Amino acid sequence: xxxxxxxxxxxxxxxxxxxxxxxxxxxxxxxxxxxxxxxxxxxxxxxxxxxxxxxxxxxxxxxxxxxxxxxxxxxxxxxxxxxxxxxxxxxxxxxxxxxxxxxxxxxxxxxxxxxxxxxxxxxxxxxxxxxxxxxxxxxxxxxxxxxxxxxxxxxxxxxxxxxxx
Amino acid sequence: xxxxxxxxxxxxxxxxxxxxxxxxxxxxxxxxxxxxxxxxxxxxxxxxxxxxxxxxxxxxxxxxxxxxxxxxxxxxxxxxxxxxxxxxxxxxxxxxxxxxxxxxxxxxxxxxxxxxxxxxxxxxxxxxxxxxxxxxxxxxxxxxxxxxxxxx
Numbered sequence: 336x337x338x339x340x341x342x343x344x345x346x347x348x349x350x351x352x353x354x355x356x357x358x359x360x361x362x363x364x365x366x367x368x369x370x371x372x373x374x375x376x377x378x379x380x381x382x383x384x385x386x387x388x389x390x391x392x393x394x395x396x397x398x399x400x401x402x403x404x405x406x407x408x409x410x411x412x413x414x415x416x417x418x419x420x421x422x423x424x425x426x427x428x429x430x431x432x433x434x435x436x437x438x439x440x441x442x443x444x445x446x447x448x449x450x451x452x453x454x455x456x457x458x459x460x461x462x463x464x465x466x467x468x469x470x471x472x473x474x475x476x477x478x479x480x481x482x483x484x485x486x487x488x489x490x491x492x493x494x495x496x497x498x499x500x
Numbered sequence: 501x502x503x504x505x506x507x508x509x510x511x512x513x514x515x516x517x518x519x520x521x522x523x524x525x526x527x528x529x530x531x532x533x534x535x536x537x538x539x540x541x542x543x544x545x546x547x548x549x550x551x552x553x554x555x556x557x558x559x560x561x562x563x564x565x566x567x568x569x570x571x572x573x574x575x576x577x578x579x580x581x582x583x584x585x586x587x588x589x590x591x592x593x594x595x596x597x598x599x600x601x602x603x604x605x606x607x608x609x610x611x612x613x614x615x616x617x618x619x620x621x622x623x624x625x626x627x628x629x630x631x632x633x634x635x636x637x638x639x640x641x642x643x644x645x646x647x648x649x650x651x652x
Contacts, residue, residue: 336614356534362558377573390647416644435549435552435553438546438552438553439553442550442553442554453550453554454554456515457515457547457550457551457554457555458551458554458555462517478512481511481515482507482508482511483513485511485515485543485546485547485550486507486511487544488546488550489543489546492546492549493542
């Protein structure tokens with residue numbers, strides 16, 4: 336059995352990069368993302384007694400990171416929903432495929448809970464089970480949210496004139 | 501196949517979460533249904549485009565604090581918290597002793613009790629005493645208090 340610091344260090348080595356990427360896409364600057372990553376792992380250190388019972392460490396870490404992110408925005412009293420910041424703040428690359436721009440707009444217009452769920456699947460490649468753990472919802476809810484999101488995006492992409500009007 | 505079931509399977513497949521056995525059956529089905537094949541392609545393209553947008557340009561990864569520093573930070577926090585609790589506890593104890601320095605000398609006084617005497621004896625005694633004597637007054641008062649207690 337691993338000692339606590341060794342287990343935490345292993346978690347850090349395996350997941351800190353993707354957690355940092357997740358946080359950096361949702362923070363106004365990389366320094367804030369770094370701080371939140373640090374807060375996430377500090378929380379892990381505080382909850383070391385839970386480590387043996389954690390069945391999905393990746394989902395557990397994402398759950399903590401998401402909580403830290405939400406807490407950060409609550410403290411900032413930022414009126415923007417957490418998930419929106421990344422799409423709002425990232426500049427549109429020049430000479431981009433029109434379809435990508437349309438998709439970007441369609442994702443931006445998704446209801447927050449659908450977008451949040453879809454991001455965890457497509458951006459972070461979490462399984463349905465892991466997403467259910469992160470969002471603390473039943474797996475059926477995850478599946479139906481993902482289906483609704485994809486259906487909505489497909490509808491938008493195949494009928495762009497309706498969304499623009 | 502029912503359209504809603506087909507759509508669910510196609511979306512799960514596009515999201516990469518369809519069971520391999522079910523996928524084999526679905527591919528066979530799509531080979532014989534051009535409309536369903538078109539729907540499958542559109543869903544696949546939708547998910548691929550969404551993935552491309554969501555992953556976007558990866559932010560430069562500049563790892564912050566190393567994990568052992570976090571562990572030490574947490575340990576330091578715990579030690580400081582313990583030390584603070586100890587100091588506060590000592591301070592409070594000193595403060596209490598300072599505000600009440602003679603605590604150990606304070607004797608607990610027993611509340612005055614009224615002797616319980618047999619009512620018949622008391623009645624005889626009262627009758628034998630001078631009408632306005634202090635002793636008679638005392639016995640009258642104590643017998644009244646005793647009878648009140650008995651009622652309660």
